[in-house]
Amino acid sequence: MLKPVLMPLGLTVVLSTPVQAAAPASQDQELRELRAQIQQLQQEYDQRLKALEQRLQQAEAQAAAPPPPPPPPPPVTTAQNGNAFNPKISLIMNGTYAHDSSSAPATVPGFLLGDEATPGPSGVSLGETELAIESNVDDQFHGWAALSVKPEGGIGVEEAYVNTLALPAGFALKFGRFFSDIGYQNHQHAHAWEFVDAPLAYRTMLGNQFGDDGLQIRWLAPTDLFLEFGSELLRGGAFPAGGERRDGIKAWTAFAHVGGDAGSGGSWRLGLSHLHANADRRPDGGGIATDFTGTSRLSILDAVYKWAPDGNPEVTNFVAQAEFFYRSEGGTVVNDPSGAADTSLYNGHQRGFYVQGVYQFMPRWRVGLRYDRLGASNTLSNAVPGTTLQTLADNGGSPQRYSVMTDFSNSEFSRFRLQFNRDQSRPGQAVDNQVFLQYIFSLGSHPAHQF
């Protein structure tokens, strides 16, 4: 850095010497002027040299101190083409190997099952592949769609909704098709469940999961305690509603959630919800159809507690959840409407609950236990033997199930699960031992975590 400065200085010295030696008297005037100029030059260079030395000293002093903060980054330049506005896309792939020890039809005494409630196929099978697309629509709306591709082909719309982002006073609206916020597990997509299959209460009373077309309004209280109220007005197209003439609002829900933290590592949520559904000749999922016409009223109490040391789930963590279902149904049931058309008045009360705990005992590895139980006290005026009506009128079954699972997650995006069920949900508590091996992979955008 000093070199360019010293060079002109040296040049000055070299220049001044021969000029002095060769000077004749007649050129005194010129010589004096020249000397004056050279002196001036020398002075200037002296000053500049001093200034530079000073700057050098300063720089040396500063070198001990950290470098100055870097300049602000240039604007993000990844937006080189239209792709920058593409929505977030993720694809969930899952598949199962299942083995059942019983091949008897999977009926449950005291319940009419919806068409989604039949167990998955045994052997190796691909599950539904889920494609989720999500983006803000503009400053007011956010959109989300989850399409499920069935292994045999065909695309189903699991969810497709738009929700508001900027309503005042703690309100939010959601409309389209969505999983209802009743219960705790209901709004979770199947790949986020802690077990391969849905709890028996979900399977029998909600057809595994309740989603419908409609509108949801939700209000959040301005308190440090989490307090949320909501209601949904629905088409009534999905089990336990369903059937013909879906004009008007054929199902509605109401729910309340309260939650908070407990200690440094715990958090909890309690929920109370209700579903009121009208069915009009709603077919069940059996081989010979049984239609139901009437109302179905379901109340759910749900609780979840999560814990991790200091709230850090890295090494170990624990999740406990339980839900209690109580349902009243009234109306008429018709077995084989296009054939024998056996008709009966039906008045039913059903209960169900599950409790489960999942514990991560070391990074990536978890174990889980679940217990399910159902009960019914139904009255049928005409329980024709050998038909679904007889199964529905069977109050003595007390179906139950024990499940144990272990899973391994290489990262947040992949999971393998092994599960064993001792299922006694068939009439007479006949035992079915079930084994599942499942994989779940998530490709694309980082998925949102769930509570």
Added chain:
Amino acid sequence: MKNTLAVMLALTAGALALPAQGALKVFACEPEWAALTQELGGNDVDVYAATTALQDVHKIQPRPSLIARYHQADLVVCTGAELEIGWLPPLAEKGNNPKVNPGAPGYFEASHFVSMLEVPARLDRSEGDVHPYGNPHIQTAPDNIAAVAKGLTDKLAEVDAAHAAAYRQRYAQFSAKWTTAMQKWAAKAKPLNGIAVVSAHKAWAYLYRWLGITEVATLEPKPGIPPSAAHLEEVLSGLKIHPAKMVVFATYQDRRPADWLSQHAGIPAAELPFSVGGTAGADDLFGLFDVTVDRLLVANGAAKP
């Protein structure tokens, strides 16, 4: 009557001592931003820290208490750069608070004020849980804190214009103190210049740049993928070619892999606070870097301070 007056006066005095009723409610995603907001906001702000230094910020769930706090916030202060990608979007969806949603004036992203390191040239999940906008752990270097402090002061003055002068005054004080402290740390940390270390997670890019430290290996085979026994063996044998002075890990991380390497390679393990509250002594931002520098120096062979 007199009693009523006395009670009212006492209540008023009590109210003045606490953060004022109208204090700006700030939801800080990470403890370092909570601490910085507190430095700059004093009693004009009421700060809630959504996470602690004992938690892995990548793995937070949008739990009910966070939704309730997000809902009431006037300002949300986060690192950004997709560090909170797993839980801030669900908070925005469930928190019903348009004032602070990403993009709104009440949302502040610290990483905007810092030039990002380790921006991946290749985006592929086979590289682990990579962050497309670069390494988001910007709080590990004090010059980043200084840059964010300036931006945060402007944001506080913007959303709470009535107290703008107070924010700027506190910033001037903080900035002066911080510059002095930075010189002190840099002078003290000179022996660390040029050393090689192994880290548990790619969490220290900014700290290493600041102190001139080289990272020769990480215990995680890829970011976000926990260390396996096979990978630890690999790291251990790699140390024979590229020796390291120590293994660096954060309090929130599983300490067993770090201890394992420390024992087998015969090098010390340095447990760093990572953020405010991570270890004893890291009670504020100044303490955070005091402890960080001290622990690195101890692991490097200095006597305990």
